[in-house]
Amino acid sequence: MNQTQRIAIVTGAGRGIGEAIALRFARLGMAVGLLDIQKENVERVKEAVIGEGGAAAAIACDVGSSASVEAAIAAVENAFHGTPLILVNNAGVGGPFHRIDEVSDEEWERIISTNLRSVFLFARHLLPKMKAAYFGRIVNIASVQGLFGASRSSTYVASKHGMIGYTKAIAAEWGPFGITCNAICPGYVDTAMGVQAGEVGDHLRKVLDKSPVKRIAQPDEIAAMAAHLVGPDSGYINGACITLDGGITCHVGIE
Numbered sequence: 001m002n003q004t005q006r007i008a009i010v011t012g013a014g015r016g017i018g019e020a021i022a023l024r025f026a027r028l029g030m031a032v033g034l035l036d037i038q039k040e041n042v043e044r045v046k047e048a049v050i051g052e053g054g055a056a057a058a059i060a061c062d063v064g065s066s067a068s069v070e071a072a073i074a075a076v077e078n079a080f081h082g083t084p085l086i087l088v089n090n091a092g093v094g095g096p097f098h099r100i101d102e103v104s105d106e107e108w109e110r111i112i113s114t115n116l117r118s119v120f121l122f123a124r125h126l127l128p129k130m131k132a133a134y135f136g137r138i139v140n141i142a143s144v145q146g147l148f149g150a151s152r153s154s155t156y157v158a159s160k161h162g163m164i165g166y167t168k169a170i171a172a173e174w175g176p177f178g179i180t181c182n183a184i185c186p187g188y189v190d191t192a193m194g195v196q197a198g199e200v201g202d203h204l205r206k207v208l209d210k211s212p213v214k215r216i217a218q219p220d221e222i223a224a225m226a227a228h229l230v231g232p233d234s235g236y237i238n239g240a241c242i243t244l245d246g247g248i249t250c251h252v253g254i255e
């Protein structure tokens with residue numbers, strides 16, 4: 001990687017999986033644009049990165065807003081004097097676990113916009129810049145719910161299926177220009193979102209009962225895969241959808 005190829009954006013970097021990815025990328029020597037709708041959280045992560053001798057910029061961004069995404073990319077470019085050629089679309093929202101007939105227009109818009117529209121918005125702005133550099137690495141944090149259906153999560157399920165489809169479309173369309181795009185599909189991860197989702201209907205306990213490894217993932221285990229996908233040994237991995245669930249989907253679905 002040259003200097004420009006070491007500038008990364010991680011969305012939803014204020015906590016959970018995004019924080020773990022940002023810390024790991026910074027330890028690998030990347031300059032990391034930490035984007036989150038919760039500015040105070042990315043300020044905290046930035047201090048942690050700088051405390052370890054790394055480079056980071058904390059930027060408030062609503063990933064579902066075109067203007068906000070455009071401004072955040074410009075802020076990363078200004079902070080590090082170069083184009084971010086590594087992107088992790090991690091910001092996401094789940095809940096509030098309604099049945100389809102209970103989902104409001106606002107709830108549908110919020111989840112689809114944060115989890116799916118965001119991937120399009122970043123792609124539209126960054127893909128031409130990656131093409132100009134003949135290098136780009138995009139990692140989308142999807143979910144096993146992008147592979148299966150689930151009760152009381154229909155909008156989330158739709159958003160993550162869409163994210164996986166979009167991953168493959170980017171891979172097909174922009175692969176000829178040195179750009180790869182892949183998705184990671186975690187099962188349950190030990191974060192605020194994972195714990196909250198697991199409490200619904202005692203779902204996590206039921207899943208762990210059937211889980212081959214009998215535990216949920218730690219955020220850094222997802223970060224390790226993200227680092228591999230943007231690293232020097234993964235140029236041939238493109239359009240892949242990597243299930244990282246400890247084997248829970250080896251059963252018939254995860255319900």
Ligand SMILES: NC(=O)c1ccc[n+]([C@@H]2O[C@H](COP(=O)([O-])OP(=O)(O)OC[C@H]3O[C@@H](n4cnc5c(N)ncnc54)[C@H](O)[C@@H]3O)[C@@H](O)[C@H]2O)c1
Pocket residue numbers: 011012013014015016017018035036037038041061062063064090091092093094114141142143144185186187188189190191192193194195
């Ligand atoms: N935790 C799990 O069990 C699990 C499982 C599968 C997939 N995932 C996916 O992994 C990703 C990260 O999940 P997590 O568990 O770390 O969640 P989390 O709730 O702990 O963190 C999500 C982060 O995204 C930020 N965010 C939310 N909306 C945003 C917006 N509009 N703009 C910018 N930032 C926004 C939040 O402020 C937060 O910092 C999500 O896409 C989630 O769907 C999580």
